[in-house]
Amino acid sequence: MGSDRPVFVVGCPRSGTTMLQLMLHAHPRIAIPPETRFLLGAYTDRASFGDLREPANRRGLAEWITGTRTAFGDLGLDPDAVVEEIVTGPPTLGSALGTVFRAYARRFDKPRWGDKRPAYLNNLVPLLRLFPDAQIVNIVRDGRDCVASLGETPWQQGKDVCHAISDWARAMDSSAYARRILDEDSYHEVRYEHLVADPEPELRAICRFLGEEYDPAMAEPARLADVAVPSRKSWHRLTHEPVTTDRVGSWRERLEPWQITLCEAKLGSRLRERDYPLSGAGSPWWRGPGRVHHLHYAHVDGPRRTVAARRGLSRLRDRLRPVEELAYRPPSPRELLPG
Known part of the structure; x- marks a missing residue:
C-alpha cells in the first residue's frame, strides 16, 4: 500500500515539468492533471469567498473553480458533480481544491493525486498552508537551456530576454529556500539532464521518495500526452515524442553569443552551484548588443525581488496572527456518500 500524500511537480518554466507530470501520471497509482491555474488564485482571493463553514460560500467558491x-x-x-462534492465536503479552502484533484484521480481510477505548475516553486508557503x-x-x-526555450513560447513574445534570465534566477533561489525549509521526506530534486539521459534510475529515486513502486510505463510519457496535455498548448508538442537528450545543451545553437554572455554574467554563480560549467563564450558584456540588456536587467529583476520581499513580510504577518483554517482535510465516509 503506497502513500496518500499529495504530489506537486514544480520547476522553472521550460524545465521539463510537463514531461515529469506525464511520467508521474503514467504511474498506476498517481494522477497529475494539466495545469489547473486556480489554486494560487483561490488562495490570493480567499477572503472574497467568505466563511467556508457556510455551504453557500462553498458553492460560490466551487462555481468559481x-x-x-x-x-x-x-x-x-x-462541473456540476464537482460543485456538489465541494459543497458537501470539509469547509476549508484546501479541501475544496483537493476535491477537484481527487475527482481527477478518480477519472483514471487512481487513489493518489497532485498537481503541476511551475509557479508553485515561488509560492511554496501558500502551497504548504x-x-x-x-x-x-x-x-x-x-538555465541557458531554459532561457532559450522560454524565448520560443507565446507568453514571452515581445519580452526582453532579461525576463527569462530572471525567471531562472528566481527559480534557483526558491529551490534553495525549499531545501532549507523542507525535509528529505517532503522535497526531492531531479536534474532534467539526468532524467532524459537515463530515465529509469531517476524515476526509481522519485518513486522511493514518494513511497511507491516503480512502474516501467513511467519512462514512456509520450503515450499519455494525448490524454493529459491539452492539444491547444502547442509549446508542449515535444511531450508527444519519446524522451530524448536532443535539447540538452542546445542553448549553444539557440542563443546568440551576446545572450550567452548575458546569461553567464547574471546566472554564473547559480550555474556553478548546480555544476553547469560556464562557456566563457562571447564578448565582455560592455561590448556589443548585450550591454543595453545588461543594464536593463536590474529594472526587470528588481521589482521581482520586491515582490519576494513582500511575500516574506506576509509570511511574518501570518506567524503573528491566528492562522486561518486552510488545510486540506480528507472527506469523512459520510461526506463521500451520494447526496
Missing part, C-alpha cells in the same frame, strides 16, 4: 475563467475545462470532469503533508518534486534544468 469550475467556471470558464479557470482551466477546469481541461480536466474532463463534470493548503496541503501541509505535500511531497514536492522539483525539476532543475540548465
Whole structure:
C-alpha cells in the first residue's frame, strides 16, 4: 500500500515539468492533471469567498473553480458533480481544491493525486498552508537551456530576454529556500539532464521518495500526452515524442553569443552551484548588443525581488496572527456518500 500524500511537480518554466507530470501520471497509482491555474488564485482571493463553514460560500467558491475563467475545462470532469462534492465536503479552502484533484484521480481510477505548475516553486508557503503533508518534486534544468526555450513560447513574445534570465534566477533561489525549509521526506530534486539521459534510475529515486513502486510505463510519457496535455498548448508538442537528450545543451545553437554572455554574467554563480560549467563564450558584456540588456536587467529583476520581499513580510504577518483554517482535510465516509 503506497502513500496518500499529495504530489506537486514544480520547476522553472521550460524545465521539463510537463514531461515529469506525464511520467508521474503514467504511474498506476498517481494522477497529475494539466495545469489547473486556480489554486494560487483561490488562495490570493480567499477572503472574497467568505466563511467556508457556510455551504453557500462553498458553492460560490466551487462555481468559481469550475467556471470558464479557470482551466477546469481541461480536466474532463463534470462541473456540476464537482460543485456538489465541494459543497458537501470539509469547509476549508484546501479541501475544496483537493476535491477537484481527487475527482481527477478518480477519472483514471487512481487513489493518489497532485498537481503541476511551475509557479508553485515561488509560492511554496501558500502551497504548504493548503496541503501541509505535500511531497514536492522539483525539476532543475540548465538555465541557458531554459532561457532559450522560454524565448520560443507565446507568453514571452515581445519580452526582453532579461525576463527569462530572471525567471531562472528566481527559480534557483526558491529551490534553495525549499531545501532549507523542507525535509528529505517532503522535497526531492531531479536534474532534467539526468532524467532524459537515463530515465529509469531517476524515476526509481522519485518513486522511493514518494513511497511507491516503480512502474516501467513511467519512462514512456509520450503515450499519455494525448490524454493529459491539452492539444491547444502547442509549446508542449515535444511531450508527444519519446524522451530524448536532443535539447540538452542546445542553448549553444539557440542563443546568440551576446545572450550567452548575458546569461553567464547574471546566472554564473547559480550555474556553478548546480555544476553547469560556464562557456566563457562571447564578448565582455560592455561590448556589443548585450550591454543595453545588461543594464536593463536590474529594472526587470528588481521589482521581482520586491515582490519576494513582500511575500516574506506576509509570511511574518501570518506567524503573528491566528492562522486561518486552510488545510486540506480528507472527506469523512459520510461526506463521500451520494447526496
